[in-house]
Amino acid sequence: MTTARSQLICPDITPYYHCVSRCVRRSYLCGVDKLTGKSYEHRRDWIEQRILSLANVYLIQIYSYAVMSNHYHLVVRVDKESALALSDLEVVERWHAEHQLPLIIQRWLAGEIKSDTEKEACNQFINEWRKRLYSLSWFMRELNYSIAVQANKEDQCTGRFWEGRFKSQALLDEKALLAAMAYVDLNPIRAKMADTPEKSDFTSIKARLTSLEKGETTTPSLANFMGYEHQDKAQGIPFRLSDYLELVDWLGRQIRPDKPGYINNAQPSILTRLSLDQSDCLALCTELEKKPRVWVGTSARLHQAKTTLNKKRMVALHIA
Template structure:
């Protein structure tokens, strides 16, 4: 047990970071201490400790390869709470526009590996598919079973539309094995989301063809966001929201679980939402 632990958490490593076999003195520091031995026994049988040590090893190796330091997710990925519909929508658009922003695609249809592309493919397939039996009810089990047997391109994605007025609160398990839940995440339809996404892409991608529509998408009017405010939100989402994403007044009401302190809201974020008010 002592040897196994010291190979996982070595006292000494070679030039490549690989553990060196423990010496007898290193082994005896564990063997001769019953309290330490029992502690290590518990840790070796704890899945949480195993994950912790694995993450540490991955982080150390990645940092060596990248020439960086700190936690593995530092400056690589960022996960922050997204607490209201406005920020969920802005975050979704921000992610779906990655390919266009990086000049790797000109249209949503050509933006590979994005949920937008999958949703467009699914809508296209549904449009071209033969009409379903008009006498069957919308929630007919046979219709649902057919959708599971012949899944669409976006069948593994969460639905867009969330109608809280008619849908029951709580989880909505999916009858298909392609996804866990059939619960949506935005109070708009998939068509409205794609319309807004397409409009945002044409407006925010410099040098792309297209023009500003005469009438703004209805969702912008409902959210009370001007085109300028909206475009800056989806273009700089990562910079505008550093600890939590949401309306400033909603963030101000939250407190950290451990410290009880407020979350910081960027000055520019407050200015943008003040313009939209």
């Protein structure tokens, strides 16, 4: 039985999620169709740019992403707190960046609303938009819909472009978050589409490395690395970028029998700091997508999530 999305995405339990969307047609989403020889590589840029543009509208922070041939990955943080802190005007401005405004909201902006009934109608619109701005489902819906429209237009066809609703995994703690981010950034290397992270086009790690080469400390539209000691997790990723790059490099050097690609060997200090040894970290990244485990975390965090949701069982990946 399909689990309700509200049971899979619950920002009050965890704000971190790993999402995957796959293409339904035999034609490649973004790669080169070996049967026909036709290239769809330009669509990878469509998706990357759409992810980054929507991140400037929605309160969904992008931690990592990878656009592959027939699917893409995202690791995100649902920033509910920031959405609730927006003023009504900020909510309307963000929503208007991607959508047409109803006439009554246009009048609200012009200061023409007088009656209590109209004010209540405006409040209903704004409250609904505020909820949507931190809704992962709405973010993914808008991302996938626009790409499907573009692809169908280019292919001169109609019908479903995506396999179905996106798949999501709840990441219950920083260990799960770190593993998911590394897993996503290493996708092109494991698929033998690239030899090193700096050559992995259409990934968050390539975007971050490009910014570093330019001498920039941040990457536009991506969440920033704040350092492990930083207490305000809402403001960014709770690891140092240098440690994360070491970790990705080390994991990428481990040869996996089920994947053709790999890179060579280094020991990152972040593993010790998170009390996560190398074998556990490698196993977690290896197992992340083998089975449909929609909750990822330590036994204590999984038990807490079960209690909160009043569930006896959860399809989960346990971390030691």
